[in-house]
Amino acid sequence: MTDPDHILNISNLSKNFGGLSAINNCSLKIKRGSITGIIGPNGSGKSTLFNLIAGSLKPNKGSVVFNNEDITGQPSYNLFSKGILRTFQIAHEFKNLTVLENLMMVPPNQIGENILSALFMRKKFKLQEDKIRLKAYKVIEFLNLKHLANEIAGNLSGGQKKLLELGRTMMVDSKLVLLDEVGAGVNRTLLKGLGTAIQRLNKEKGYTFCMIEHDMDFISRMCDSIIVLSEGSVLFQGTSEEVKNNELVIESYLGRSNKKN
Ligand SMILES: Nc1ncnc2c1ncn2[C@@H]1O[C@H](COP(=O)(O)OP(=O)(O)OP(=O)(O)O)[C@@H](O)[C@H]1O
Numbered sequence: 001m002t003d004p005d006h007i008l009n010i011s012n013l014s015k016n017f018g019g020l021s022a023i024n025n026c027s028l029k030i031k032r033g034s035i036t037g038i039i040g041p042n043g044s045g046k047s048t049l050f051n052l053i054a055g056s057l058k059p060n061k062g063s064v065v066f067n068n069e070d071i072t073g074q075p076s077y078n079l080f081s082k083g084i085l086r087t088f089q090i091a092h093e094f095k096n097l098t099v100l101e102n103l104m105m106v107p108p109n110q111i112g113e114n115i116l117s118a119l120f121m122r123k124k125f126k127l128q129e130d131k132i133r134l135k136a137y138k139v140i141e142f143l144n145l146k147h148l149a150n151e152i153a154g155n156l157s158g159g160q161k162k163l164l165e166l167g168r169t170m171m172v173d174s175k176l177v178l179l180d181e182v183g184a185g186v187n188r189t190l191l192k193g194l195g196t197a198i199q200r201l202n203k204e205k206g207y208t209f210c211m212i213e214h215d216m217d218f219i220s221r222m223c224d225s226i227i228v229l230s231e232g233s234v235l236f237q238g239t240s241e242e243v244k245n246n247e248l249v250i251e252s253y254l255g256r257s258n259k260k261n
């Protein structure tokens, strides 16, 4: 059955690590075009859920439907080419390459990856490289990183690395972007820039975002809907106001002091 309103539909998903049930019969839906937040205590399964959606892990049970297609257990490179991109809790930059080169590494199926095409299709390869470089410059401009285009990525601050992670998602035709604690350890000024970039990508390019965060202020400002995970399944889903006032969420995650925020 097709469901045009939701880009992602997860049903009864489970993932065990030995005796530990990291994701436990979890069902949820992500609205197309939304910015949806995922919160929950440490170890509640947030990153594991992303790993299952993006193909880094295979579930023991359940299904993941993306754009009305069952993608359960597909490898990450397949999902990447369908437009599911993710950033990692710990940034995955190529430390010895520049910001520009890091972005240029992203696009899949580059001509020239294979030695024969590199030899016989030099001109075509050069044209494609120019196109990718131009695109990378556009991404750098969008993210206000122009002054850092030729900086070695290993020298960037934590926040700048997070921006670069977001930039990777802009090098291809992304549809669903999963951000794992993209705001963690990022200073106030950069966090604002990161937030603006996410909102612009959502509005101007139609990306659907799903973001794991611990910062309730940031997530309240950014998200239309927030999903609260607890022990591997959904405890509650609602607006930030509904989440902050829900007794179950307060007991299991936010604590009493957050209730009036
Ligand atoms: N590859 C793995 N092998 C074994 N156990 C794992 C693995 N990945 C995660 N776990 C366990 O699964 C549970 C959920 O972990 P996960 O990283 O998904 O939590 P999280 O909600 O992202 O936590 P945090 O807020 O600390 O990032 C934890 O108990 C964790 O130790």
Ligand SMILES: [Mg+2]
Binding pocket: 046, 047, 048, 089
């Ligand atoms: Mg995590």
